[in-house]
Amino acid sequence: MSPEIVAQETAESIGRAVQSRERSAVDVARTFLDRAERTASRLGTYLHRDPAATLAMAADVDARLGAGETLGPLAGVPVALKDNLCAHGVPTTCGSRILEGYRPPYDASVVIRLRDAGAVFTGKTNCDEFAMGSSTENSAYHPTRNPWDLERVPGGSSGGSAATVAALEAPLALGSDTGGSVRQPAAFCGVYGLKPTYGAVSRYGLVAFASSLDQIGPLARTARDTALLYNAICGRDERDMTSRAEAKPIPVEELERGVRGMKLGIPRDLTAEGLDPEIRASLDGVAKALAEEGAEILDVTLPHARYSIATYYLIAPAEASSNLARYDGVRYGFRAKSEDLRSMYEATRGQGFGREVRRRILLGTYALSAGYYDAYYLRAMKVRTLIRKDFSDALERADAILLPTTPTPPFKLGEKVDDPLAMYLNDVFSIPASLAGAPALSFPTGMTRSGLPIGMQLVGRPFAEGTLLRIARTWERRNPDGLRVPPLAEGRA
Amino acid sequence: MSAYETVVGLEVHAQLKTRSKIFCCCSTTFGARPNTQVCPTCLGLPGVLPVLNERAVRFAVMTGLAVGSTVAERSVFARKNYFYPDLPKGYQISQYDRPLCVGGGVDIQVDGSTKRIGLVRIHLEEDAGKSIHPEGREGVTTTLVDLNRSGVPLIEIVSEPEIRSGAEAYDYLVRLKQTLVYLDVCDGNMEEGSLRCDANVSVRPKGRKEFGTKAEIKNMNSFRNVERAIAFETDRQIRILESGGRVVQETLLWNADQGVAEPMRSKEEAHDYRYFPEPDLLPLDLEPGWIDSVRRELPELPHQVRARLTSLGIPEYDAEVLTETRALSRYFEETASRAGNAKLASNWIMTEVNGIRNKQGQSIEEFPIRPDRLGSLVKMIAEGRISGKIGKQLFELMLTRAESPEELVKSQGLLPIDDEDSLRALAREVIAANPGPAAEVRAGKERTFAFLVGQAMKQSRGRAHPEKIQDALRKELEKA
Numbered sequence: 001m002s003p004e005i006v007a008q009e010t011a012e013s014i015g016r017a018v019q020s021r022e023r024s025a026v027d028v029a030r031t032f033l034d035r036a037e038r039t040a041s042r043l044g045t046y047l048h049r050d051p052a053a054t055l056a057m058a059a060d061v062d063a064r065l066g067a068g069e070t071l072g073p074l075a076g077v078p079v080a081l082k083d084n085l086c087a088h089g090v091p092t093t094c095g096s097r098i099l100e101g102y103r104p105p106y107d108a109s110v111v112i113r114l115r116d117a118g119a120v121f122t123g124k125t126n127c128d129e130f131a132m133g134s135s136t137e138n139s140a141y142h143p144t145r146n147p148w149d150l151e152r153v154p155g156g157s158s159g160g161s162a163a164t165v166a167a168l169e170a171p172l173a174l175g176s177d178t179g180g181s182v183r184q185p186a187a188f189c190g191v192y193g194l195k196p197t198y199g200a201v202s203r204y205g206l207v208a209f210a211s212s213l214d215q216i217g218p219l220a221r222t223a224r225d226t227a228l229l230y231n232a233i234c235g236r237d238e239r240d241m242t243s244r245a246e247a248k249p250i251p252v253e254e255l256e257r258g259v260r261g262m263k264l265g266i267p268r269d270l271t272a273e274g275l276d277p278e279i280r281a282s283l284d285g286v287a288k289a290l291a292e293e294g295a296e297i298l299d300v301t302l303p304h305a306r307y308s309i310a311t312y313y314l315i316a317p318a319e320a321s322s323n324l325a326r327y328d329g330v331r332y333g334f335r336a337k338s339e340d341l342r343s344m345y346e347a348t349r350g351q352g353f354g355r356e357v358r359r360r361i362l363l364g365t366y367a368l369s370a371g372y373y374d375a376y377y378l379r380a381m382k383v384r385t386l387i388r389k390d391f392s393d394a395l396e397r398a399d400a401i402l403l404p405t406t407p408t409p410p411f412k413l414g415e416k417v418d419d420p421l422a423m424y425l426n427d428v429f430s431i432p433a434s435l436a437g438a439p440a441l442s443f444p445t446g447m448t449r450s451g452l453p454i455g456m457q458l459v460g461r462p463f464a465e466g467t468l469l470r471i472a473r474t475w476e477r478r479n480p481d482g483l484r485v486p487p488l489a490e491g492r493a
Numbered sequence: 494m495s496a497y498e499t500v501v502g503l504e505v506h507a508q509l510k511t512r513s514k515i516f517c518c519c520s521t522t523f524g525a526r527p528n529t530q531v532c533p534t535c536l537g538l539p540g541v542l543p544v545l546n547e548r549a550v551r552f553a554v555m556t557g558l559a560v561g562s563t564v565a566e567r568s569v570f571a572r573k574n575y576f577y578p579d580l581p582k583g584y585q586i587s588q589y590d591r592p593l594c595v596g597g598g599v600d601i602q603v604d605g606s607t608k609r610i611g612l613v614r615i616h617l618e619e620d621a622g623k624s625i626h627p628e629g630r631e632g633v634t635t636t637l638v639d640l641n642r643s644g645v646p647l648i649e650i651v652s653e654p655e656i657r658s659g660a661e662a663y664d665y666l667v668r669l670k671q672t673l674v675y676l677d678v679c680d681g682n683m684e685e686g687s688l689r690c691d692a693n694v695s696v697r698p699k700g701r702k703e704f705g706t707k708a709e710i711k712n713m714n715s716f717r718n719v720e721r722a723i724a725f726e727t728d729r730q731i732r733i734l735e736s737g738g739r740v741v742q743e744t745l746l747w748n749a750d751q752g753v754a755e756p757m758r759s760k761e762e763a764h765d766y767r768y769f770p771e772p773d774l775l776p777l778d779l780e781p782g783w784i785d786s787v788r789r790e791l792p793e794l795p796h797q798v799r800a801r802l803t804s805l806g807i808p809e810y811d812a813e814v815l816t817e818t819r820a821l822s823r824y825f826e827e828t829a830s831r832a833g834n835a836k837l838a839s840n841w842i843m844t845e846v847n848g849i850r851n852k853q854g855q856s857i858e859e860f861p862i863r864p865d866r867l868g869s870l871v872k873m874i875a876e877g878r879i880s881g882k883i884g885k886q887l888f889e890l891m892l893t894r895a896e897s898p899e900e901l902v903k904s905q906g907l908l909p910i911d912d913e914d915s916l917r918a919l920a921r922e923v924i925a926a927n928p929g930p931a932a933e934v935r936a937g938k939e940r941t942f943a944f945l946v947g948q949a950m951k952q953s954r955g956r957a958h959p960e961k962i963q964d965a966l967r968k969e970l971e972k973a
Contacts, residue, residue, distance in 0.1 A: 086540045099539065109542060207539040212772035240542050241774055287962045319772060322574050325583025326537050341578075368574070368767035376770060 018076030025076030029058035043046030044267025049123035071118035098352030108205020125160030183442035187405035187455025198437035200247035202237030260294030321364030371391030515646035516543030535644035557594030579622035587618035659720035822827030831868020882955035912960035
């Protein structure tokens with residue numbers, strides 16, 4: 001596949017072609033469906049696909065355009081949805097057995113906004129069960145594989161969304177990020193992944209994992225595409241009281257304005273140890289390149305960030321233990337056969353939830369229990385406040401913070417499934433921004449010698465998503481080979 | 494005298510009279526077919542979020558201000574986690590360590606003097622659904638769940654443990670309900686569950702400061718049952734202590750049919766609610782200016798109306814009765830303003846209107862004579878146009894007929910006799926028919942004059958003008 005064709009496959013060029021009626025939405029949908037037909041089952045990217053429904057949606061977009069309706073830049077652009085986003089009548093399992101067969105009777109707010117914008121849904125992508133995991137191996141149905149190396153994980157929990165974008169099965173996807181679940185798979189699959197500021201995107205219709213941390217975020221193959229998808233979903237939504245009007249669309253042309261005069265802080269204290277040498281080299285290379293573009297590189301410290309994983313694994317499971325209490329097998333989803341109500345509940349939850357989910361429910365229940373609340377949950381909330389302050393202090397000096405997205409390149413399937421702690425540590429660089437509620441972007445910065453993607457992360461001030469994308473776009477422009485496609489997507493593997 | 498003192502704290506749940514639920518747009522109307530007033534949010538489906546109903550906040554703040562609470566400029570919603578089939582999310586959104594209102598009190602009457610029962614707090618929360626246990630086939634237990642009530646807004650009003658008897662609890666509840674109904678924030682209907690009460694009861698030897706071990710009583714469906722349950726529990730605990738035993742902390746269910754409080758199965762009460770701040774709702778921040786505007790718009794409260802009525806010369810007791818409900822006090826106000834005589838209007842409502850209502854169990858809203866007609870009637874009496882006796886006849890007629898009292902007076906031939914000639918003629922008839930008594934009066938036996946007046950009234954079926962007929966009789970007696 002030539003670079004020209006790949007470039008044409010960006011959301012931006014597809015949307016433009018469909019809007020100007022050079023290309024029909026149905027034709028676009030067919031192209032991507034055909035590609036998914038060839039690769040999706042090998043990659044395990046989807047939990048639910050319905051090509052007929054996708055084509056019907058595309059036909060509807062063509063009809064709307066034909067009737068003279070003006071649609072935005074996402075007209076006819078295929079978008080994959082992570083399976084924890086509710087779409088009316090479409091199976092939504094969150095990768096869990098307990099929601100087997102569940103079809104929500106309503107649309108998530110982001111789904112409504114994308115429908116209105118003329119986007120076309122390719123299906124529901126695989127994920128770690130209830131978004132708990134960093135490899136998509138915790139899906140109750142099947143794992144997802146990394147398009148760059150089928151022996152390796154795509155990251156998680158939005159592994160299906162990242163892989164489907166990397167493999168050109170869809171130009172765009174939505175994921176959700178609680179502690180890194182958009183950014184880490186984006187880095188592992190060589191695509192862009194944005195975790196917006198907490199409150200920038202409505203969570204209505206996102207099946208909750210940890211409500212104070214969850215954010216829906218876009219995955220794409222270019223900085224500009226990332227902005228387009230973000231623009232379509234951001235802003236105040238009256239159905240989510242935590243959503244904020246300060247979240248405004250990013251004028252895409254502003255991404256071209258470069259980084260001259262910007263200050264980029266590197267948290268050397270956080271990145272001093274345990275970093276893969278090739279990732280360190282990439283960090284240094286990116287810093288150097290951006291300095292050449294006129295940015296000032298400085299050191300910042302995030303003194304409490306080292307407590308992030310401990311803090312996160314108290315707060316997130318605590319909220320999850322409450323959010324997941326509703327799955328009792330009575331009204332929807334999976335129900336275990338049993339003699340009486342109580343044992344039905346127990347069997348349903350015992351069989352319906354996987355190991356990692358059960359582990360976190362237990363952790364969270366414990367952390368909230370009488371007599372432990374102060375020592376665990378309350379203390380974690382206090383540390384969270386300190387971490388948030390670390391970021392606001394650092395971001396007074398710097399316009400953005402630059403750090404790796406992950407400490408290592410993608411690992412192999414099965415490598416960490418029996419070692420939850422090792423799995424948790426993979427999120428060491430992504431969790432701090434989650435706790436701070438700050439916007440954070442992972443962007444592809446190169447490949448390891450063995451051909452695995454590397455991603456760097458930018459963290460910014462509240463609602464400064466545009467700044468992060470502008471910095472990433474500056475890097476992207478210097479590296480025209482940035483739009484790399486895995487051999488599998490080109491039909492070579 | 495008992496050697497023990499009862500200590501009671503009450504937790505009252507009042508359903509707020511909002512049209513829609515606290516976190517979604519579903520209707521709150523009572524009595525709809527099960528599970529028809531529901532949506533993804535109040536069903537607790539995966540992915541939904543609560544959106545706070547501003548009116549519910551306003552009603553809760555009105556209540557707080559009416560009972561003198563401090564309204565918090567910042568309060569925080571919290572999740573109360575417990576597992577129950579009619580709780581669809583597995584947690585109830587409530588408030589915990591930062592409630593909306595703190596302090597305040599309710600004044601009750603104890604042996605003719607006023608006692609203030611302090612309030613700990615008032616907080617906002619959502620109701621759960623309802624479990625229904627229909628009679629099933631032998632050996633088959635079926636439970637049905639109706640989620641129409643899920644998400645209905647409630648306030649929980651927690652009193653200090655300052656109530657000392659069932660009777661005090663009863664009066665507290667009456668006055669609290671009265672306030673809620675006056676504010677029009679709750680309909681106060683215990684049968685439909687819009688007002689519910691749990692009681693924490695303990696006893697201690699008189700004079701001791703420390704509290705005894707308390708029991709919590711639930712499931713009391715009337716104020717009288719709260720009173721009875723507290724009396725029952727007081728006796729039970731005293732008997733335990735007298736026989737050297739110890740009261741265990743437990744939850745009891747009041748069985749109104751048998752008049753006993755029975756222990757709940759222990760499994761259902763061992764709760765650790767694992768409260769934590771609700772992440773789906775921001776802290777509730779209220780502008781002081783907004784709170785002040787709610788305060789300014791508060792309607793007149795029962796104690797304020799009572800004070801105004803007694804200043805009009807209406808006796809305490811009557812003022813108390815007339816302010817029992819907002820509807821009754823409005824009925825009185827309208828009647829009195831029409832009649833131009835508050836005291837007489839009050840008398841008529843107290844005796845005639847309430848007499849019939851009590852006999853027939855009617856609410857004031859259902860009473861057939863509306864204040865405009867009653868006011869006209871009282872006005873006619875107050876101005877001496879008709880006697881009280883004719884007034885009563887009219888009143889009886891008005892119960893079943895729609896005409897105004899003026900029309901009825903004419904059509905029923907009840908017009909008063911108050912012209913000089915007719916009265917003189919009537920007086921002559923009475924004197925002629927009663928020669929003996931007439932002679933006695935002429936001889937100075939003044940007491941017999943009343944008899945003659947009575948005869949005149951009787952003969953005229955009450956239509957004779959009560960003062961003028963006396964003049965006529967005097968004049969006719971002097972003539973002969």
